[in-house]
Amino acid sequence: MRGTRNQWGVAVLLAVVLASCSSEAAEPQGSSEGPGSITIYSGRDEEFVKTLFDDFTAATGIETEVRYGDSAELAATILEEGDNSPADVFFSQDAGSLGAVADGGLLAPIDEEILDRVEDRFQSDDGTWVGTSGRGRVAVYNTELVDEAELPGSIFDLTDPSWKGRIGLPPTNSSFQAHVAAMIVAYGEDETRGWLEGLMANDPRFYEDNGATTRAVASGEVEVGLVNHYYKYEVEAEDGSLPIENHYFDRGDAGSFINAAGVGVLASAANADGAAAFADYLTGDPGQTFVSEDSWEYPVVAGYDASVDVPPLADFAGPNVDLSQLGAALPQALDLLAQVGMV
Amino acid sequence: MARAATITVERGRGRRAPVPLQAAALGVTALVLLPIVYLVARALEADASSWRLIMRWRTVSLTLHTIGLAVAVTLAATAIGVTLAWLAVRSDMPGRRVWATLFALPLVIPSYVGAFTLLSALGPTGELQRLLEPLGVERLPDITGFPGAFLALTLFTYPYVYLVTVAGIRGLDPAFEEAGRVAGRSRAHVFRTVTLPLLRPSIGAGALLVALYTLHDFGAVSLMRYPTFTQAIFLQYKAAFDRTPAAILSLMLAALALVVVVAERRARGRARYYRSGTGVARPLRPVPLGRWRWPALVLSAAVIGVGLVLPAGMLLMLLARGLAAGTPLNLTIWAAGASALVSGAGAIFALVAATPIAVLGARYPSRRSRSVESLSYMGYALPGLVVALAFVFLASSYLPLLYQSLPLLVIAYVVMFLPQTAEPLRAGLLQLTPRMEEAARTLGRGRGRILKDIVFPLIAKPALAGAALVFLTAMKELPATLLLRPTGFETLSTRVWTSASAGLYSRAAVPALLLMLLSSVPLAVLARRVGVNPEGVRQD
Numbered sequence: 001m002r003g004t005r006n007q008w009g010v011a012v013l014l015a016v017v018l019a020s021c022s023s024e025a026a027e028p029q030g031s032s033e034g035p036g037s038i039t040i041y042s043g044r045d046e047e048f049v050k051t052l053f054d055d056f057t058a059a060t061g062i063e064t065e066v067r068y069g070d071s072a073e074l075a076a077t078i079l080e081e082g083d084n085s086p087a088d089v090f091f092s093q094d095a096g097s098l099g100a101v102a103d104g105g106l107l108a109p110i111d112e113e114i115l116d117r118v119e120d121r122f123q124s125d126d127g128t129w130v131g132t133s134g135r136g137r138v139a140v141y142n143t144e145l146v147d148e149a150e151l152p153g154s155i156f157d158l159t160d161p162s163w164k165g166r167i168g169l170p171p172t173n174s175s176f177q178a179h180v181a182a183m184i185v186a187y188g189e190d191e192t193r194g195w196l197e198g199l200m201a202n203d204p205r206f207y208e209d210n211g212a213t214t215r216a217v218a219s220g221e222v223e224v225g226l227v228n229h230y231y232k233y234e235v236e237a238e239d240g241s242l243p244i245e246n247h248y249f250d251r252g253d254a255g256s257f258i259n260a261a262g263v264g265v266l267a268s269a270a271n272a273d274g275a276a277a278f279a280d281y282l283t284g285d286p287g288q289t290f291v292s293e294d295s296w297e298y299p300v301v302a303g304y305d306a307s308v309d310v311p312p313l314a315d316f317a318g319p320n321v322d323l324s325q326l327g328a329a330l331p332q333a334l335d336l337l338a339q340v341g342m343v
Numbered sequence: 344m345a346r347a348a349t350i351t352v353e354r355g356r357g358r359r360a361p362v363p364l365q366a367a368a369l370g371v372t373a374l375v376l377l378p379i380v381y382l383v384a385r386a387l388e389a390d391a392s393s394w395r396l397i398m399r400w401r402t403v404s405l406t407l408h409t410i411g412l413a414v415a416v417t418l419a420a421t422a423i424g425v426t427l428a429w430l431a432v433r434s435d436m437p438g439r440r441v442w443a444t445l446f447a448l449p450l451v452i453p454s455y456v457g458a459f460t461l462l463s464a465l466g467p468t469g470e471l472q473r474l475l476e477p478l479g480v481e482r483l484p485d486i487t488g489f490p491g492a493f494l495a496l497t498l499f500t501y502p503y504v505y506l507v508t509v510a511g512i513r514g515l516d517p518a519f520e521e522a523g524r525v526a527g528r529s530r531a532h533v534f535r536t537v538t539l540p541l542l543r544p545s546i547g548a549g550a551l552l553v554a555l556y557t558l559h560d561f562g563a564v565s566l567m568r569y570p571t572f573t574q575a576i577f578l579q580y581k582a583a584f585d586r587t588p589a590a591i592l593s594l595m596l597a598a599l600a601l602v603v604v605v606a607e608r609r610a611r612g613r614a615r616y617y618r619s620g621t622g623v624a625r626p627l628r629p630v631p632l633g634r635w636r637w638p639a640l641v642l643s644a645a646v647i648g649v650g651l652v653l654p655a656g657m658l659l660m661l662l663a664r665g666l667a668a669g670t671p672l673n674l675t676i677w678a679a680g681a682s683a684l685v686s687g688a689g690a691i692f693a694l695v696a697a698t699p700i701a702v703l704g705a706r707y708p709s710r711r712s713r714s715v716e717s718l719s720y721m722g723y724a725l726p727g728l729v730v731a732l733a734f735v736f737l738a739s740s741y742l743p744l745l746y747q748s749l750p751l752l753v754i755a756y757v758v759m760f761l762p763q764t765a766e767p768l769r770a771g772l773l774q775l776t777p778r779m780e781e782a783a784r785t786l787g788r789g790r791g792r793i794l795k796d797i798v799f800p801l802i803a804k805p806a807l808a809g810a811a812l813v814f815l816t817a818m819k820e821l822p823a824t825l826l827l828r829p830t831g832f833e834t835l836s837t838r839v840w841t842s843a844s845a846g847l848y849s850r851a852a853v854p855a856l857l858l859m860l861l862s863s864v865p866l867a868v869l870a871r872r873v874g875v876n877p878e879g880v881r882q883d
Contacts, residue, residue: 039830045845046841065830065831066830066831067747067830067831068841069581070581070582072581072582072584073580073581073582075584076580076583076584076586077739079584080586080735080736080739080740081739081746082739082740084739084740084743084746086746086747086830100584171582172578172581172582177582205487206568207846208844208845208846209845211845211846211847212844212845212846215846216846219468220467220468220482221466221467221468238668330584331584331585334582334583334584335396335583337582338396338579338582338583341401343578343579343581343582343583
């Protein structure tokens with residue numbers, strides 16, 4: 001009898017606690033998902049996209065609530081949340097993370113009009129996500145410590161013992177992870193595993209993201225870093241005197257993989273119109289002008305040019321990997337990274 | 344914790360606690376147990392591929408790394424803490440009053456702040472290398488990995504041992520040592536055979552705090568890239584689509600932490616040291632250091648130099664550099680407000696949740712209330728990252744309204760920091776014998792008047808101290824805040840983390856300094872309480 005009474009007491013108390021918390025919670029959440037606001041899960045760094053979000057709000061009147069993280073982390077979060085996801089739109093640093101969420105059936109189709117303007121190679125086959133900018137993988141190197149001639153034409157040759165202790169990379173960053181996924185698509189799991197194990201044998205240093213890797217190269221902590229091509233320019237914008245330069249691997253080499261940052265609208269979006277407006281903004285004139293003029297990435301819409309500082313995409317395009325296939329390979333890539341001990 | 348429970352409240356013994364009180368206490372306990380129950384459930388439904396990731400050499404190596412670091416840090420921090428406590432309280436070291444304050448100060452530096460200042464100062468191409476460059480030093484040995492993690496955690500946790508040992512030494516009856524001396528034993532012999540054993544419970548409590556802190560630490564080991572459980576769990580969470588292995592690793596870490604707590608309780612349970620009477624209340628005579636004076640000063644200066652001057656100096660330097668580069672400050676002000684808000688809410692709700700537990704423990708002592716109390720304290724042994732992951736999983740699947748909301752973050756704080764308010768509160772309630780209330784009642788005072796005139800004034804101080812402690816801990820808390828915060832909600836600790844983990848040290852300096860400044864307010868409240876009642880410090 002006593003036991004039952006206690007149990008009831010506990011149940012009632014828990015119910016009261018949870019109910020009071022929920023009603024408190026409902027308010028901020030509700031307001032952030034009202035008609036005038038969208039919740040963005042952004043795999044792109046705050047320092048790169050903050051002004052873009054502000055411009056979007058200024059142009060459309062739609063407020064943004066942004067949750068920053070690594071793209072793959074946010075993709076896993078959305079998959080875990082399922083239909084309960086508070087996100088309206090997923091702004092990813094790479095196509096693989098978008099593909100993984102699309103494969104989970106959680107993305108709504110993008111408007112035809114938007115898909116039509118973006119180059120085919122930078123959007124998914126099934127129209128669930130669309131690219132907003134293109135980026136290439138490079139090896140950023142310290143010009144005081146490395147002679148350009150010393151750098152290999154193929155990324156596979158970084159496993160040579162002469163690179164022991166000299167390489168830095170960001171294994172938890174989705175740009176790197178997607179690169180590994182692309183190598184799995186192009187060369188198969190065994191060859192990719194061999195490359196990763198070869199890298200591990202060279203005692204690479206690990207960094208949080210591309211920016212930290214590039215800064216470590218600039219300070220001489222490591223000599224070569226595996227990053228996206230535009231970080232050199234971003235870090236130089238902080239301090240122009242740094243001894244860093246991009247090394248592009250040979251045309252067609254696995255090292256020169258081209259990926260897309262892109263956007264997907266959640267099927268469960270509370271503000272689907274706001275989310276669609278965001279995708280429209282990023283692929284429309286304001287978004288592409290931003291990519292063209294205020295960044296060192298590649299626009300994805302014909303008629304917009306990349307910065308004159310960067311080489312044309314065609315000059316270094318790597319293996320022919322369909323970005324739509326990355327999503328399926330990304331979980332495999334993460335598994336592989338765990339197996340070789342990088343994460 | 345000095346169990347004042349030996350002062351039995353006769354009237355309370357055997358009396359049954361009112362049902363609402365029991366229900367409230369059980370409710371709080373259920374809430375505390377929720378994360379661990381959920382993790383067990385999640386681990387049970389793991390499939391073969393998750394287990395394959397767990398059942399490999401790496402997990403063994405993680406366990407060894409974690410235990411190795413915890414043991415090394417605990418030993419070093421205990422050695423430093425006890426030595427400095429003895430120097431500050433018992434020796435005639437020059438300026439020992441000033442030293443006594445300085446020795447406690449590294450406590451305001453969260454380990455992740457300490458870690459990034461150490462990295463920017465002592466890294467291969469850090470400030471020290473820049474200073475040494477004219478001498479031809481092109482790079483310094485790498486401190487990441489074990490050396491960096493060990494250094495950061497030891498330097499910023501030894502104050503726990505220091506503070507409890509100081510309190511322990513102050514509480515010693517000089518008669519014991521004097522008896523030893525009179526019996527013709529040398530000073531060193533007396534210290535080893537009399538003083539140290541008497542201090543063992545205090546030192547043990549301090550060492551437990553250090554060991555737990557090390558097992559829980561996420562920021563310092565991640566920045567130092569030393570592969571412990573917390574680092575691996577966070578990576579698994581960030582860089583894997585299957586998050587079940589993260590849940591399993593979390594359970595393993597939780598088990599490790601519980602083993603440490605139980606082991607310490609066992610060790611303490613056997614050791615009992617009493618004074619038979621009230622003893623002699625007079626200060627101990629300082630021990631002349633003689634030729635040991637210089638080594639003592641060098642040690643003190645070294646600890647304070649690396650543990651306090653270096654981090655503070657580095658932060659100021661980075662701040663100046665950041666300001667010169669135009670780092671915006673306005674975001675940090677918002678983050679400071681957010682930190683204060685959420686830590687304040689955590690302190691208040693922890694106090695509310697602690698009340699039924701403390702009343703039950705103090706007024707209705709029984710085996711059952713003791714087990715309720717122990718279970719409700721379990722969250723304190725759980726690493727913040729583990730509690731956070733459990734709540735993330737739980738809320739995203741079953742409590743969508745609470746998910747990514749401030750109330751959930753506050754609930755996590757309550758789960759994690761409950762004993763910090765429950766213990767002082769219980770101790771306060773024990774000092775307040777029911778006789779006082781009964782006397783007041785016979786004098787015709789009503790219940791309300793009794794609460795207002797007798798109960799509240801007497802428990803206000805311990806309640807405030809407990810709340811201040813939760814506020815301080817929540818301000819510095821990183822992993823749970825990072826994972827559970829609402830979208831767009833930035834506290835000082837998450838600001839520091841985001842910048843420091845990206846290697847943007849000058850951007851991390853402003854929030855880090857503000858964080859330390861704000862945490863010194865509750866620390867001052869606590870320090871005053873420690874002055875009043877040296878026992879109080881044990882509860883931190």
